[in-house]
Amino acid sequence: MGDLLDKHIVLGISGGIACYKSADLVRRLIEQGATVDVVMTDSACKFVTPVTFQALSGRPVYTDLWDNRAPNNMVHINLTRQADLVLIAPATANLMAKLAQGLADDLLTTLCLASTKPLMIAPAMNREMWQAPSTQRNVSQLRTDGVQILGPGTGEQACGETGDGRMLEPHELVAAVRAHFQPKTMKGLSVLLTAGPTCEPIDPVRVITNRSSGKTGYALAQAAHEAGAQVTLVSGPTGLPCPPGVTRISVQTAQQMHQAVMQHASTSDIFIAVAAVADWRVANASTEKLKKTDGQPPKLEFAINPDILKDVAGMANGPWCVGFAAETTLDPEQAQAKRQRKAVPLLIANLAQQVMDADHTTIHLVDDTGMTAMGTGHKLDIARKLMSEIYKRYRQHQA
Numbered sequence: 001m002g003d004l005l006d007k008h009i010v011l012g013i014s015g016g017i018a019c020y021k022s023a024d025l026v027r028r029l030i031e032q033g034a035t036v037d038v039v040m041t042d043s044a045c046k047f048v049t050p051v052t053f054q055a056l057s058g059r060p061v062y063t064d065l066w067d068n069r070a071p072n073n074m075v076h077i078n079l080t081r082q083a084d085l086v087l088i089a090p091a092t093a094n095l096m097a098k099l100a101q102g103l104a105d106d107l108l109t110t111l112c113l114a115s116t117k118p119l120m121i122a123p124a125m126n127r128e129m130w131q132a133p134s135t136q137r138n139v140s141q142l143r144t145d146g147v148q149i150l151g152p153g154t155g156e157q158a159c160g161e162t163g164d165g166r167m168l169e170p171h172e173l174v175a176a177v178r179a180h181f182q183p184k185t186m187k188g189l190s191v192l193l194t195a196g197p198t199c200e201p202i203d204p205v206r207v208i209t210n211r212s213s214g215k216t217g218y219a220l221a222q223a224a225h226e227a228g229a230q231v232t233l234v235s236g237p238t239g240l241p242c243p244p245g246v247t248r249i250s251v252q253t254a255q256q257m258h259q260a261v262m263q264h265a266s267t268s269d270i271f272i273a274v275a276a277v278a279d280w281r282v283a284n285a286s287t288e289k290l291k292k293t294d295g296q297p298p299k300l301e302f303a304i305n306p307d308i309l310k311d312v313a314g315m316a317n318g319p320w321c322v323g324f325a326a327e328t329t330l331d332p333e334q335a336q337a338k339r340q341r342k343a344v345p346l347l348i349a350n351l352a353q354q355v356m357d358a359d360h361t362t363i364h365l366v367d368d369t370g371m372t373a374m375g376t377g378h379k380l381d382i383a384r385k386l387m388s389e390i391y392k393r394y395r396q397h398q399a
Contacts, residue, residue: 004181005033005034007033007035008082008085009084010039010085011036011039011088011089012040012087014091014092015044015092016044016124017047018089019048022090026056032178037083039061039062039108040062064107076111076114077114083117084117085119085181086115087119087121087122089121089150091124092123092124095121096123096138099142100138100142118148121150122167123149124166148176153166175243184227189230191221191229191268192261192270193220193221193231193232193233194233194275195221196213196214196235197211197212197214197238197276198256198277200254200278200282200285201282202290203287206290209237210276211357213238214238214275216274216355218238218242219380219383221233225246231246231247232249233247233249236275253278253281254308255281257277266318269320270322271312272390273308273321273323278305279304280302280304284301309321309323310342321346322347322348323346324349324350325338325350326350327350327351332370332371335349345368346365346366346390348364348365350362362375362376365389
């Protein structure tokens, strides 16, 4: 999608085994349209050679403070003057200590000290090194200085131990960089969303569900996080990774989703009901697997599930609400009637057969003025536009 088109990033690489991930990171940043200048410490060159990063970035790689390729011989100044962001991945405990103390004994630390550009670092180290009091003091100081700390992640480490200290994966770092450049219009707001399908059990192995993939809800959660909001995503079963920075609560049934939403609704500013929630559940679900008996189907009894959106919209001092309506035909009168029935200021209407499990979507805004087409596009692009529209209407409501 080229979210980083025309963005110039200086990527610093310090010496840790996670250097191998930085090669993929460079590739992904360039795929997003960024120009990437790579700066490596001497230790980093012990793990991966500069040739690798030169081939991937298509640009010279810098390793020496005394590099005389620049006409003024001041590469530590020149590199960041045209940059939009400095990202260090991996950032070792040693490098973080230097940055926290303002030390400048190589090209990477010197250019950081000589730069006023935003600095993001992705720590990567052994779990004991990460937990060491000195490292945590340095992390605290860096945050105080305005440095954004990305991670670290938790999992198996190269040393064979398991815990905090893994560098975030390249796709997570790219998502953080993309989020950095999005306007932070929703900073300070709390956004609660639902996404995906619900699964209503018939017996322990069979369920009633629908074809929702959750892609639209997850894209909206990412867009809200990129805009600076604190985001909680209540999700039915999907195969999607949780967007970085988003808190996900996983549920199965409509009743579980209702319970999770009601627990968080009172502390949320905006609620967006994207999930395809089952209207009914099996009232006589079996605790044992149902057997075929003389070829006769089981006799299922149904009960109505709670209406999550209507219940949240009916709360006293509840969040500002947005609903979604996936239909097989777009009827403005039916959409308006549904919005009024749910008692929400904004309803998003789309065609189920076009959007389910697709990467692109077409949406229509339904409010008290009628139905307005918002356009077609990739779900993340549409989610960003929609989040901007939601924020604008939310602010008008608050005024």
